[in-house]
Amino acid sequence: MTGGANPSSDVLKELENILDSDPFIDEVGFIHPSQFSELVKEVGSSLKDGLMESEGSEANTSDSVFWSRDHKLGISTTALLPLYRAAKHAFMEAIRQYQVLSESRGERDDSQDGNASRCTSTSISILETDIMKHSRVLLLLSCDFGTAWNFRKVVVSKIQQLHLYMDELSLSALVLSYSPKSERAWNHRRWVIKMIAGMCPNLQETVERESEFVEKLAEKSKMNYRAWNHRSWLVSYMSGEQVLSELNKSQDWAGLHVADNSCFHYRVRLLLKILAGFDKLDAGASSATSLRELWKKELNWVEMLIKRYVGREALWLHRRFLSLSWIKNFTTQVHSNSCSSCPNNMMNVEVFMDNELQLCHSCCTIPDNDFEDYQAQATFSATYIMWLVRQAAGSLPIELQKKLQENELKTVVKNVCPDKSFLWDTFNASI
Amino acid sequence: MGELAVDKHVKFILTVEKDKDSFESIVMEHIRLNGAYWGLTTLDILGKLNAVDQDEVISWMMQCQHESGGFGGNIGHDPHVLYTLSAIQVLALFDKIDVLDVDKVSNYIAGLQNEDGSFSGDMWGEIDTRFSYIAICSLALLKHLDKINVERAVNYIVSCKNLDGGFGCTPGAESHAGQIFCCVGALAITGSLHHVDKDLLGWWLCERQVKSGGLNGRPEKLPDVCYSWWVLSSLIMIDRVHWIDKEKLIRFILDSQDKENGGISDRPGDAVDIFHTYFGVAGLSLLEYRGLKAIDPAYALPVDVVNKILIGR
Numbered sequence: 001m002t003g004g005a006n007p008s009s010d011v012l013k014e015l016e017n018i019l020d021s022d023p024f025i026d027e028v029g030f031i032h033p034s035q036f037s038e039l040v041k042e043v044g045s046s047l048k049d050g051l052m053e054s055e056g057s058e059a060n061t062s063d064s065v066f067w068s069r070d071h072k073l074g075i076s077t078t079a080l081l082p083l084y085r086a087a088k089h090a091f092m093e094a095i096r097q098y099q100v101l102s103e104s105r106g107e108r109d110d111s112q113d114g115n116a117s118r119c120t121s122t123s124i125s126i127l128e129t130d131i132m133k134h135s136r137v138l139l140l141l142s143c144d145f146g147t148a149w150n151f152r153k154v155v156v157s158k159i160q161q162l163h164l165y166m167d168e169l170s171l172s173a174l175v176l177s178y179s180p181k182s183e184r185a186w187n188h189r190r191w192v193i194k195m196i197a198g199m200c201p202n203l204q205e206t207v208e209r210e211s212e213f214v215e216k217l218a219e220k221s222k223m224n225y226r227a228w229n230h231r232s233w234l235v236s237y238m239s240g241e242q243v244l245s246e247l248n249k250s251q252d253w254a255g256l257h258v259a260d261n262s263c264f265h266y267r268v269r270l271l272l273k274i275l276a277g278f279d280k281l282d283a284g285a286s287s288a289t290s291l292r293e294l295w296k297k298e299l300n301w302v303e304m305l306i307k308r309y310v311g312r313e314a315l316w317l318h319r320r321f322l323s324l325s326w327i328k329n330f331t332t333q334v335h336s337n338s339c340s341s342c343p344n345n346m347m348n349v350e351v352f353m354d355n356e357l358q359l360c361h362s363c364c365t366i367p368d369n370d371f372e373d374y375q376a377q378a379t380f381s382a383t384y385i386m387w388l389v390r391q392a393a394g395s396l397p398i399e400l401q402k403k404l405q406e407n408e409l410k411t412v413v414k415n416v417c418p419d420k421s422f423l424w425d426t427f428n429a430s431i
Numbered sequence: 432m433g434e435l436a437v438d439k440h441v442k443f444i445l446t447v448e449k450d451k452d453s454f455e456s457i458v459m460e461h462i463r464l465n466g467a468y469w470g471l472t473t474l475d476i477l478g479k480l481n482a483v484d485q486d487e488v489i490s491w492m493m494q495c496q497h498e499s500g501g502f503g504g505n506i507g508h509d510p511h512v513l514y515t516l517s518a519i520q521v522l523a524l525f526d527k528i529d530v531l532d533v534d535k536v537s538n539y540i541a542g543l544q545n546e547d548g549s550f551s552g553d554m555w556g557e558i559d560t561r562f563s564y565i566a567i568c569s570l571a572l573l574k575h576l577d578k579i580n581v582e583r584a585v586n587y588i589v590s591c592k593n594l595d596g597g598f599g600c601t602p603g604a605e606s607h608a609g610q611i612f613c614c615v616g617a618l619a620i621t622g623s624l625h626h627v628d629k630d631l632l633g634w635w636l637c638e639r640q641v642k643s644g645g646l647n648g649r650p651e652k653l654p655d656v657c658y659s660w661w662v663l664s665s666l667i668m669i670d671r672v673h674w675i676d677k678e679k680l681i682r683f684i685l686d687s688q689d690k691e692n693g694g695i696s697d698r699p700g701d702a703v704d705i706f707h708t709y710f711g712v713a714g715l716s717l718l719e720y721r722g723l724k725a726i727d728p729a730y731a732l733p734v735d736v737v738n739k740i741l742i743g744r
Contacts, residue, residue: 142458265605
């Protein structure tokens with residue numbers, strides 16, 4: 001279609017062949033020519049399956065353009081522009097012809113001309129193969145080229161075969177391996193999963209695989225909004241059991257990545273799903289207790305992290321969420337029965353708030369050597385307690401509100417973070 | 432503190448537009464219409480829109496339009512609301528919205544509203560509050576908000592509000608300053624800001640200012656000039672802009688300029704691009720930096736352009 005005489009279309013064909021011959025390529029890198037020759041030398045020409053040997057006279061040029069081994073693909077940066085141009089030209093030409101033919105087939109179907117229709121079908125399926133080949137290269141070079149993703153959707157949704165959808169997940173994964181923020185690649189993934197859900201309603205396995213995929217990717221691409229949003233999107237497809245298991249599984253990761261707010265938000269999403277499910281069930285006392293224990297465990301865990309990792313904003317924000325929901329869902333204001341005034345009963349809102357104030361005070365002390373982290377810790381703890389009291393005001397008894405107002409909290413805020421003391425006014429107005 | 436290098440930035444924008452030979456510029460060709468909006472709005476704020484040939488821009492842009500009424504990011508690319516809004520905004524800058532078949536464009540956008548009030552970005556169905564903003568902003572500029580169910584659109588946006596007062600891209604998604612701008616902007620345009628707890632959201636937004644004076648878009652992230660627009664415009668719309676240190680933010684933006692070759696980067700010392708140049712200049716305009724045209728925080732267009740459309744000058 002693009003004419004064999006054009007050298008850049010030969011490079012395109014070569015790359016398409018490499019991709020066809022190894023469907024398991026899971027990493028692509030763009031390599032500077034100087035590093036490229038190093039790489040080729042290092043591996044040595046004896047590795048036949050490693051170096052992509054091109055046919056005939058182009059051997060020299062292509063050896064310095066592509067490198068592939070162990071399912072990793074390297075493309076020399078010198079080839080990027082001509083490759084992109086060739087792929088785009090071939091792709092645009094293929095979709096143009098495809099649209100013309102699809103329209104004319106529509107017309108011919110009406111006229112019932114059997115032979116012509118068969119002939120068009122063959123041409124259409126050849127064009128579909130071309131579209132898939134060219135768009136793949138195009139997307140490897142320009143990951144947010146939406147039209148290329150779209151035409152892949154057109155083709156695979158026409159054929160409707162599970163393995164083709166799986167291939168789309170692989171291509172999206174390949175693109176995300178080096179462009180982890182590619183919006184279109186993430187969108188494509190969700191579209192594919194929705195299509196798979198339409199074919200096989202039991203999505204548990206897919207959901208699990210996707211969740212692991214995000215976790216692995218998040219390791220390399222910190223605080224990636226789109227990645228975590230994808231994982232969060234999966235929650236709506238999860239069973240109750242899966243939600244709990246995700247909560248368990250993501251805990252270790254979160255503990256090792258205490259600055260990754262997105263991971264803590266993911267936990268918020270899971271916890272809220274559990275809470276919502278609980279309300280609906282109107283469950284008995286035992287599950288109420290286990291839900292409370294779950295929340296308490298999370299609160300204790302975050303407190304431990306806050307003390308261990310000084311000055312981490314994400315941890316304090318997670319605590320804002322946990323404490324506010326604790327007060328709203330699990331505490332009581334009345335001193336009535338048995339154990340409510342025990343010093344360890346977090347279900348008594350006064351006891352709980354006392355604990356939080358103590359935590360705040362202990363974090364407001366800045367050592368003499370005045371580390372920046374301790375300054376941050378003091379600011380976060382002071383704004384934490386102000387925020388919590390403001391948001392929970394409706395759920396706190398009047399006496400407690402007064403006590404908090406008279407408390408030295410205001411002085412603490414003014415001393416620790418004078419630039420945030422205007423927040424005191426909004427806080428004060430609300431209680 | 433250095434000054435805003437107006438002439439250098441104008442020159443940078445005009446050069447970027449002409450660069451069609453580097454791989455870096457070519458792989459952005461699918462979003463060229465967004466680039467046109469960023470570049471041209473910056474020029475207008477700087478008072479230099481006459482440096483471009485508007486007939487040439489409009490004639491290219493109209494070739495990006497599809498039968499459906501939607502615009503692609505460039506000629507031959509599929510339509511999406513992301514580029515449709517840019518096209519409307521660019522035409523607004525030139526006071527040329529009348530070249531559009533307004534009914535057709537607004538039908539395209541209105542056709543993407545879903546049952547629950549949300550909007551898809553195109554026929555493939557991805558949903559995002561950014562698309563809600565785009566639909567509402569576009570239809571307001573085209574004076575066709577009556578073509579959608581505004582109440583449902585607002586309810587969907589409100590359903591994306593989090594306990595921290597911020598908004599995410601879908602219900603339950605993490606708060607993000609860019610998404611907050613979209614949600615607050617859409618609520619402002621539809622007169623629905625009463626759904627926002629202004630102190631709570633203002634609290635989250637003002638905590639985005641870091642030591643250097645720059646703003647980040649989410650907790651624990653590095654500051655980035657583009658949030659000078661997203662955080663700042665949101666704070667203005669909810670009347671809490673006095674909660675951040677404006678002087679420090681101005682200094683952060685000015686420090687992110689390339690004073691030799693023009694352009695603004697995400698933060699001091701990094702490579703410049705047209706996206707951050709726009710957001711830096713637009714941010715300075717919101718901060719009432721001298722010599723700049725005022726920009727509207729909801730429509731993301733110069734105030735005089737918006738007034739001309741909405742109140743007929």
